[in-house]
Amino acid sequence: MKTYEIWKEFLTEQIHLHNSNEEIKNINRQLLQDLEECAALENAGEEIYERFYKDIEFGTGGLRGILGAGTNRLNIYTVAKATQGIADYIRAGEYRMDSPLRQKKNQAGTSVAISYDSRIYSEVFAKIAAQVLTANDIDVYLYEELMPTPALSFAVRQMDCSMGIMITASHNPAKYNGYKVYDDSGCQVTLTAAEKIFRYIERLDIFTDVKYSGGDGILNMLGDETVKNYLDAVQAESTLSSEEERKALSRLSVVYTPLNGTGNKPVRAILERIGVTKIAVVKEQELPDGHFPTCPYPNPEKREALELGLELCGRLAREAAASGQTADIPDILLATDPDCDRVGLAVCESSGRGEEGRNGKAKESRPVYRLLSGNEVGVLLFDFLIKKKAETGLKKNPCVITTIVSTRMTAAIAAKHGVRMILTLTGFKFIGEQIAFLENENREAEFLFGFEESYGYLSGTYVRDKDAVNGSMLICEMAAYYKEKGLTLADRLEELYQEYGYFKNHLIDFTFEGSKGMEIMNQLMQRFREELPSRLIGRPILEVADYQKQERYFLNEDGQPSGSVCINLPKSDVIEVVLEGGSSFTVRPSGTEPKIKIYLSAKGNTAQESEKVIVDLTEELTKIVHRK
Ligand SMILES: O=P(O)(O)OC[C@H]1O[C@H](O)[C@H](O)[C@@H](O)[C@@H]1O
Numbered sequence: 001m002k003t004y005e006i007w008k009e010f011l012t013e014q015i016h017l018h019n020s021n022e023e024i025k026n027i028n029r030q031l032l033q034d035l036e037e038c039a040a041l042e043n044a045g046e047e048i049y050e051r052f053y054k055d056i057e058f059g060t061g062g063l064r065g066i067l068g069a070g071t072n073r074l075n076i077y078t079v080a081k082a083t084q085g086i087a088d089y090i091r092a093g094e095y096r097m098d099s100p101l102r103q104k105k106n107q108a109g110t111s112v113a114i115s116y117d118s119r120i121y122s123e124v125f126a127k128i129a130a131q132v133l134t135a136n137d138i139d140v141y142l143y144e145e146l147m148p149t150p151a152l153s154f155a156v157r158q159m160d161c162s163m164g165i166m167i168t169a170s171h172n173p174a175k176y177n178g179y180k181v182y183d184d185s186g187c188q189v190t191l192t193a194a195e196k197i198f199r200y201i202e203r204l205d206i207f208t209d210v211k212y213s214g215g216d217g218i219l220n221m222l223g224d225e226t227v228k229n230y231l232d233a234v235q236a237e238s239t240l241s242s243e244e245e246r247k248a249l250s251r252l253s254v255v256y257t258p259l260n261g262t263g264n265k266p267v268r269a270i271l272e273r274i275g276v277t278k279i280a281v282v283k284e285q286e287l288p289d290g291h292f293p294t295c296p297y298p299n300p301e302k303r304e305a306l307e308l309g310l311e312l313c314g315r316l317a318r319e320a321a322a323s324g325q326t327a328d329i330p331d332i333l334l335a336t337d338p339d340c341d342r343v344g345l346a347v348c349e350s351s352g353r354g355e356e357g358r359n360g361k362a363k364e365s366r367p368v369y370r371l372l373s374g375n376e377v378g379v380l381l382f383d384f385l386i387k388k389k390a391e392t393g394l395k396k397n398p399c400v401i402t403t404i405v406s407t408r409m410t411a412a413i414a415a416k417h418g419v420r421m422i423l424t425l426t427g428f429k430f431i432g433e434q435i436a437f438l439e440n441e442n443r444e445a446e447f448l449f450g451f452e453e454s455y456g457y458l459s460g461t462y463v464r465d466k467d468a469v470n471g472s473m474l475i476c477e478m479a480a481y482y483k484e485k486g487l488t489l490a491d492r493l494e495e496l497y498q499e500y501g502y503f504k505n506h507l508i509d510f511t512f513e514g515s516k517g518m519e520i521m522n523q524l525m526q527r528f529r530e531e532l533p534s535r536l537i538g539r540p541i542l543e544v545a546d547y548q549k550q551e552r553y554f555l556n557e558d559g560q561p562s563g564s565v566c567i568n569l570p571k572s573d574v575i576e577v578v579l580e581g582g583s584s585f586t587v588r589p590s591g592t593e594p595k596i597k598i599y600l601s602a603k604g605n606t607a608q609e610s611e612k613v614i615v616d617l618t619e620e621l622t623k624i625v626h627r628k
Helices: 002-015 022-039 044-052 076-091 094-098 122-135 149-158 191-202 224-235 243-250 264-274 303-322 374-390 409-417 428-440 468-484 489-500 514-530 607-626
Strands: 062-066 111-116 139-143 163-167 176-182 219-222 253-257 278-281 332-336 343-350 368-372 399-403 420-424 447-452 456-458 502-511 539-546 551-555 561-566 575-579 584-589 595-604
Touching: 002 022, 002 044, 022 044, 022 076, 044 514, 062 076, 076 094, 076 122, 076 163, 076 176, 076 191, 094 191, 111 122, 111 149, 122 139, 122 163, 122 176, 139 149, 149 163, 149 176, 149 224, 149 468, 224 264, 224 468, 243 468, 253 264, 253 303, 264 278, 264 468, 303 332, 303 343, 303 368, 332 468, 343 468, 343 489, 368 374, 368 489, 374 409, 374 447, 374 456, 374 468, 374 489, 374 502, 399 409, 399 428, 409 420, 409 489, 420 428, 428 447, 428 456, 456 468, 468 489, 489 502, 502 607, 514 575, 514 584, 514 595, 514 607, 595 607
Parallel strands: 111 139, 111 163, 139 219, 253 278, 253 332, 399 420, 399 447
Antiparallel strands: 062 176, 163 176, 332 343, 343 368, 447 456, 502 595, 539 551, 539 575, 551 561, 575 584, 584 595
């Protein structure tokens, strides 16, 4: 309650300051109003507690929180305080010690690149961050307009910056915003750096310890040239090797939605560059809008996010069929999230063009679009890149990097083609970090592909975070390549399943908001650690990996321990359970949303067999979660 009063007093003072600008005054008015409204609520005590019981924390993707007044909320003050912490961390030279790069950059001074997405207050937060940094004698490179997360990673590398900041809450709902922090390799800071930065931030007083003016830092704007360089770097990863392949792209029909985020310009630009000419954009979701009016949860993992895109596909397909222009029926739908690091995909399974399907039967006449999961797109792209880059000799000693919660099918494909596989904890930052380790050994050219199940893909080392501009380009090239062979991406996926087995994955998640939610999630993790039955879906549990203890335990069929091995990854609150037959599930609290996530994985000889395991596991695990 005390902190609440201090905030109210401070905000009131700020509103009456003579020299502050109108925009900031207005923001202060809104924050004050927010606090007053909160005090008028029936559950005021609880609301106020939620806002002030802790400082907003660093999770999987930096700071992420609900917009509003309070220390546990995202607002100009929590952003400024975080930035002051980062400035102190930089000025103490810590960023050099924590850099994953062995060959330290020889920078003349210190500098930070900043970008922001279309979210509410993103631009304001970016400017505040720039102001605090320059006040602390740190130069800033700020994009002139909103730009995707991968473009920020690119700017850090291109401008030789000490660090980077991206203002975004990625795919979270509109009420959220966030703050991703990058190291000098262009990768999101990993555990040690994140912890240290948090300590630098924690010791500051939010109102008295932040510098807003008086420093020598220079504010530089990043414009067309940097954007062009970024797009050149993306395009350098194109798989096109002949004029025919380029022509094939002009025959591909694409529907695209940037979901009111940052993707609109760069994704369209890259598709145009590689030769995609038939591209229809979902009008309602074309322009940046942080309220996401047609899509409250702009996450391409969710079907609702693709709904308008699917509607447009259906409409264009019907119009094309009716006018006899069946070549214009959309082949694929792409959807990028607000900061354009994730891309979702739906493919036309049966186009209504009246052609025969692969099995010789005539395809349905109504166009049907199928949503592919992040794992499915990941294995398709991995297989495609092997074909285009590894098998052609363009990539020597290739390596793929993926995470412990992503599909096990990657291992099967990698083994068959002699591709080295590196497994990391959840989060693309760990994939980016591995690329830096390759770079330290002058082996970054070996990096073929990195992906995670949460719709993140990257080929190329020009950035160190997932890149939906790169992903969109590769998906189009792959779709056009198979289209010329008479296959849809769904057909190609089926071929892969037939070759490697039906690996099916499914994610179930359970939301628990606020401080109480945190407690429940801790209890649930405890339950999965200590109270699992010896059998699930009628199969004995044969392995339990506790990543917090960095140990994998083996059990015999009677549930008795039969040995263990160490897990060679940093500690993490993750439990993985493997059943007889190889099906498994992994439980962890999300680091970006108030959720427990359970990743299910099954491998069967037929799609039905795997799907049954997924359905049965979903049912049993849901019961365990809901058990009182
Ligand atoms: O499961 P979470 O901790 O919420 O993280 C899910 C994903 O969130 C963001 O998109 C990160 O950039 C990813 O690297 C991460 O995998």
